[in-house]
Amino acid sequence: MVIFRRLALHRFVKMHPPARQVSPAPDELVTAYEGILPASLLELWRRKGLGFYGDLQLALIDPRAWQPVLDRWIVSPPDAVRRIPIALTPFGVLLYYRKLTSTDEDVVYIDPVSKRTGDLAWSLDDFFNKIVCEQDQLETIISPPLAQSARLECGVLAPGEVYEVDHMLLPMQMVRITKVNALDMHRRLHDAVDPHEPKADKPTTVADALPVEYRSMFENVETGPRLAGLYLSSYLDDHRLLALRPDGQYYLLFWQIHHKTFERIEVRAYGGSYEVSRNSDGDETVELEIELRSDSPGSDSNDVQLVAMYTNGATLLLRTNELEGMATAIGAWDQMGRSGDYFRRVTLDDAVLEEPSDGRMAPPFADLPLALQALVHIEPLLPMITHVAEPNPDEEDEGEGTVMCTLSLGEDDGLRMNMPLFSPKETGRQLEGWIWEMAPNACKAGITYRRGENGVIDHGPVVGDVLTTRAQE
Structure with a gap:
């Protein structure tokens, strides 16, 4: 008869079962941290693995990928106690382990949004088997209602993703949650508080705003029939330029312009075919054939389906999966909603104009695509x-x-x-x-x-x- 020994972190695994994608960590990773991390965590890596655990999607992470991120947040002298990143909450709070003395240890968090840090437990086993398994203590690092809302609104996280709350909307008593790349979010939030010297010129035209190596890709794109042309979407530091060529091919470029250095960073490019058709409401639509790569954030596919809007001589392309949010913003404030949810037709010579992050003023109702008109309440609802x-x-x-x-x-x-x-x-x-x-x-x-x-x-x-x-x- 074979007797299986129970995991030291069995209570954690029982309360928060590993997702189906979790698989045992490679031997070389476990070996690299033997004598550095507690045996109980290495045992969990070996027998279960890295990835998401439980409905709350607490992620056990590879310390090697996250060590540079943690070292940027907390700069320590060479002889300081070693900090090792071990887990990530669904909202990007980074958890790390410290071996303080031969007998003392702790688990600490750092929140990239609030920039707060603090101790969570004086034992790694206690953190996993007690803090994370008891509702009142779990809520100190993860809000179950917010996590549930994020999962319902955005779907489950893909490996490497976290949920991000749009804090600009909180003063308006709105909660908007999106899925973003976890490493990118940490880098962006750290850059926001770390002073930098300009390394590039501030762009004045759309062409200037593009990463230099991609400018030729968008030159000579003709504005032609059936929506052919260039379309720009901007939300704070994030930008996307879509080229719809008359021959049925498209280019889609994602990039950021660092708000202090003006560097073009986080650049990703896609290309393929597109099709213009009409939806059941009669609106003109664009469908892009986007194939995500292994390193692509899941949100890169949000531009797969777009619907055209013509108003006051301008042409806009709206994300069809964001029409409900636009309708809500139009009904409440007469605004189009988050500026990253639509493109506007441009040329490379156009001046760079800052698009309001909460969206431009909504056009007349008659100019809205019929699919959007159907979602807008002309008369406000009056719940009691x-x-x-x-x-x-x-x-x-x-x-x-x-x-x-x-x-x-x-x-x-x-x-x-x-x-x-x-x-x-x-x-x-x-x-x-x-x-x-x-x-x-x-x-x-x-x-x-x-x-x-x-x-x-x-x-x-x-x-x-x-x-x-x-x-x-």
Whole structure:
């Protein structure tokens, strides 16, 4: 009879089973960290492997790929205690291990967004078998509701990806989550706080903005029939240039312009065939044949299907998988939504104009593609609050918080995930929130509240409050 010894980190594996893609780590990796990392973690690598564990998608990582990233965040003298990256949360928080003395160790986190760092556990085994396995302690590093929302909105993560929350939208009580390359996100967020000297000229034209080695690719692209021409999409430092050639071939270039050095970085190029057709609504559409590479972020395929919009002499191409988000932004603020979700026709000689990151003003309703018109609520929806949950003081920040409210309308009535909600102007109220949980007839929304100096809520939702999907002007 064969007796199998239980893993030292068995509780972690039981609570957070490895994903199907997890496979045993190569022997050379395990051997490289013997005597450096605890035997319990090496055993887990050997018998299970690296990759995602559990529905929360906590990733065990190869320290070799992440060591340069950690060393950029924390610069230490040569004789300092060694820090070894071991795991990554679904939102990019990097976890690392330190052997402090012959008997002492700890697991520490560094958050690339807040730039905060701190101890999580004084034992690696305790971190995996206790901290990550007990709900109240797990929430110190991963928000299960936010992780669940990200998974529902964006799908499961691919290897090397994390979810990124658009913090520019949080003041507007909106939550927008996208999937990004984890290493790229860390580099970008570190560069944002690390001073740099300019290494290139600030671009003045579209041609100037391109990486030099790719400029010839986009020269002599004729503006012709059936949408042929050049189209630019810009969102903060991220840029994409799409060339639709008259012969049915396309080029698509991704790159960033470093906001301090003006270097062209994170460059990726695709090419292939495209097809122009019409959808069931009669809108003109473009479909790109994009083949992702092994190092491609999954988000590179978001431009596969585009729909054309003609307005005021301009031609735009809109991502079809973002039409609902655009409709929400149009209904709330008369804006097109995130500027990275559409292209605008340009020439290489056009001046570089900064596109508003939250989108340009929406065109007249009649100019919108019919597929987008069908999603825009000309008259705002007016859900009423039918139930208010008990606020959780532990989740408040200086007396302000968000409470879950049940609404009288649902998905069948036109409400959408992350749709913003406001008090109608005529009510004199200033409630704000967003749809957080979907249901056919009674969605739930997070609505903000505020306590007065006496600790009593003096500004918050009550049953009977009417909300609107249209922001107050």
